[in-house]
Amino acid sequence: xxxxSQNPRHKITKRGQNVTFRCDPISEHxxxxxxxxxxGQGPEFLTYFQNEAQLEKSRLLSDRFSAERPKGSFSTLExxxxxxxxxxxxxxxxxxxxxxxxxxxxxxxxxxxx
Amino acid sequence: AQxxxxxxxxxxxxxxxxxxxxxxxxxxxxxYLFWYVQSPGQGLQLLLKYFSGDTLVxxxxxxxxxFKRSQSSFNLRKPSVHWSDAAEYFCANNNAGNMLTFxxxxxxxxxx
Numbered sequence: 001x002x003x004x005s006q007n008p009r010h011k012i013t014k015r016g017q018n019v020t021f022r023c024d025p026i027s028e029h030x031x032x033x034x035x036x037x038x039x040g041q042g043p044e045f046l047t048y049f050q051n052e053a054q055l056e057k058s059r060l061l062s063d064r065f066s067a068e069r070p071k072g073s074f075s076t077l078e079x080x081x082x083x084x085x086x087x088x089x090x091x092x093x094x095x096x097x098x099x100x101x102x103x104x105x106x107x108x109x110x111x112x113x114x
Numbered sequence: 115a116q117x118x119x120x121x122x123x124x125x126x127x128x129x130x131x132x133x134x135x136x137x138x139x140x141x142x143x144x145x146y147l148f149w150y151v152q153s154p155g156q157g158l159q160l161l162l163k164y165f166s167g168d169t170l171v172x173x174x175x176x177x178x179x180x181f182k183r184s185q186s187s188f189n190l191r192k193p194s195v196h197w198s199d200a201a202e203y204f205c206a207n208n209n210a211g212n213m214l215t216f217x218x219x220x221x222x223x224x225x226x
Contacts, residue, residue, distance in 0.1 A: 033214075093214075
């Protein structure tokens with residue numbers, strides 16, 4: 001497998017702008033997860049999909065955050081009206097089926113909001 | 115709510131010395147426990163995991179971890195640390211079934 005990929009790797013934006021990040025999971029994985037990691041902290045769960053269904057989104061940080069996985073393959077995470085507090089590393093992970101399976105992480109997208 | 119605690123924020127060891135990184139979890143049922151390693155600017159790489167069975171699990175890069183239910187712990191060990199092991203280490207729990215709950219991480223520094 002080629003691993004989980006994320007694009008872009010780095011994003012600098014001005015406060016108030018919208019940003020979108022993309023995640024391509026490992027091809028046979030039907031679960032896809034988004035996490036946020038701020039400096040000096042462990043990753044924090046945001047949301048996850050099983051195929052194209054978003055099964056948990058209550059942990060998204062605000063209504064400015066949204067995620068999609070329209071065809072059950074790649075996913076996008078959008079942040080509208082960015083704030084400086086959104087500066088963080090956004091990590092994507094994927095896994096096969098069951099909850100006990102290992103989540104494999106991508107390299108992350110580092111966002112800096114000026 | 116479940117939580118994962120890594121009591122040591124920073125640890126420094128000499129190259130060749132043994133290492134133990136502590137992890138405590140809080141949840142009643144048998145947890146699914148993981149250790150990940152993160153090098154600067156990189157994503158997370160799985161070192162090892164525990165789901166059931168033998169409480170001593172072996173991982174990659176010579177790491178092992180022991181699940182102790184009585185102590186709610188899942189400590190990571192390595193008998194001889196290499197300079198390339200310098201990184202941040204995260205313990206995580208997937209007992210909720212969907213999301214990983216991570217500890218705050220332990221940053222390992224290795225002295226030559």
